[in-house]
Amino acid sequence: MDSPQAKSIQTSIDLHPWTESYLHHLVSISGLSDNTLLAYSKDLQDFARFLAKHDADLDQVTEQTLVLYLVFLRRRGLSNRSLARQLSSLRNFYDFLCQERYLAENPARLLDGPRLPQVLPRVLTEPEMSALLASPDTQTRLGVRDVTILELMYAAGLRVSEVCTLRPLDFDPQTGFLRVTGKGDKERILPVHTGAQDQLARYLTSWRPLFSPKSEVMFLNRSGTGLSRQGLWKMIVKYARQAGIQGRISPHTIRHSYATHLLAGGADLRSVQLLLGHADIATTQIYTHVDISHLQDVHQRYHPRSTAPQS
Numbered sequence: 001m002d003s004p005q006a007k008s009i010q011t012s013i014d015l016h017p018w019t020e021s022y023l024h025h026l027v028s029i030s031g032l033s034d035n036t037l038l039a040y041s042k043d044l045q046d047f048a049r050f051l052a053k054h055d056a057d058l059d060q061v062t063e064q065t066l067v068l069y070l071v072f073l074r075r076r077g078l079s080n081r082s083l084a085r086q087l088s089s090l091r092n093f094y095d096f097l098c099q100e101r102y103l104a105e106n107p108a109r110l111l112d113g114p115r116l117p118q119v120l121p122r123v124l125t126e127p128e129m130s131a132l133l134a135s136p137d138t139q140t141r142l143g144v145r146d147v148t149i150l151e152l153m154y155a156a157g158l159r160v161s162e163v164c165t166l167r168p169l170d171f172d173p174q175t176g177f178l179r180v181t182g183k184g185d186k187e188r189i190l191p192v193h194t195g196a197q198d199q200l201a202r203y204l205t206s207w208r209p210l211f212s213p214k215s216e217v218m219f220l221n222r223s224g225t226g227l228s229r230q231g232l233w234k235m236i237v238k239y240a241r242q243a244g245i246q247g248r249i250s251p252h253t254i255r256h257s258y259a260t261h262l263l264a265g266g267a268d269l270r271s272v273q274l275l276l277g278h279a280d281i282a283t284t285q286i287y288t289h290v291d292i293s294h295l296q297d298v299h300q301r302y303h304p305r306s307t308a309p310q311s
Contacts, residue, residue, distance in 0.1 A: 016057055017046070018097060019093075022044075023041060032183075037259060040092075040093075043085070043089035044089065047090060051065075057223055061094075063107050063142050064088065067125075070086070070087065076157055080146070089108070094108050119254070121286065121287075122248060123253070124245065124249075124257040126176050128245050129154060129257055130252075132239055132243045133147065133151060133154065134151050134243070135240075136239060136290065141207050141210045144202070144220060147199065149163060150254070151196045152178075153199060153251065154196075154257065155193050156180070156258070157190075157254075158180060160229045160232050160251035161229060163219065163232060164219070164226060164232060165181055166180070166215075168208070168218050170218070171201075171204070173201050176194070176197045177191060177192065179189045181275070182277040186238075188275075219232075235241045236250070237249060262275070263287055271283060272284055
């Protein structure tokens with residue numbers, strides 16, 4: 001396994017050769033992030049412990065074994081979402097074993113996971129988003145940093161991890177494009193509107209040096225080192241409360257709002273998929289369910305019988 005995190009997984013636990021081969025495949029072929037790799041590894045470790053308690057091995061697993069394992073996890077209090085993820089991990093693992101001819105049949109192929117309700121993401125209205133952007137005190141270095149982060153997240157739909165790993169050279173002020181490294185170290189080049197470009201350029205030239213940088217990342221904390229994901233989360237929650245925004249909010253709320261507002265403004269789904277860096281357009285399609293009020297307005301305005309008298 002190639003990444004430092006993958007090497008730490010390999011050396012910290014006693015891996016079954018099939019599991020080691022699968023994790024190596026995930027790193028070298030699938031290009032998954034270290035966090036995702038850790039999640040897969042933990043799922044497989046948990047399953048291996050269950051099998052060991054029942055004196056079974058990976059090549060002896062049947063559909064009934066998997067059902068018993070899901071029951072075991074349910075009794076431990078796992079939610080439907082966690083159970084579905086565990087089953088997905090095992091199904092993908094056994095798919096790999098079949099492809100590599102370790103096994104002839106996938107015992108999870110016919111097993112259905114628990115039904116999951118579709119949870120629509122929290123989305124800020126445009127006035128709420130404007131209030132959030134207006135919250136930082138732009139007379140201070142921290143306020144200028146924070147408003148630059150918020151503007152950039154809303155301008156480009158960035159994930160929190162993407163914000164924290166940006167470097168000054170990732171922004172080209174001549175073209176207004178931003179180079180972003182997303183999940184699985186996949187790069188994408190994103191346009192940034194003029195207002196966010198100007199804000200970012202001012203921060204980089206006039207305000208970032210005031211942090212006495214000790215790190216090469218774009219956004220720094222008081223000590224001049226990289227801003228953490230937890231720090232960014234707390235910052236967004238603080239400004240949301242200052243803006244009078246109620247309810248649960250996270251950095252991903254801004255990304256959801258970015259996508260929803262683009263679609264409401266007429267952007268096509270395929271373009272939004274590319275901007276967000278989604279590998280599968282099905283992931284992007286959830287945003288088509290969010291702006292119901294917009295769809296109702298369109299229907300009432302354009303359907304030929306929407307204003308017809310009711311009989």
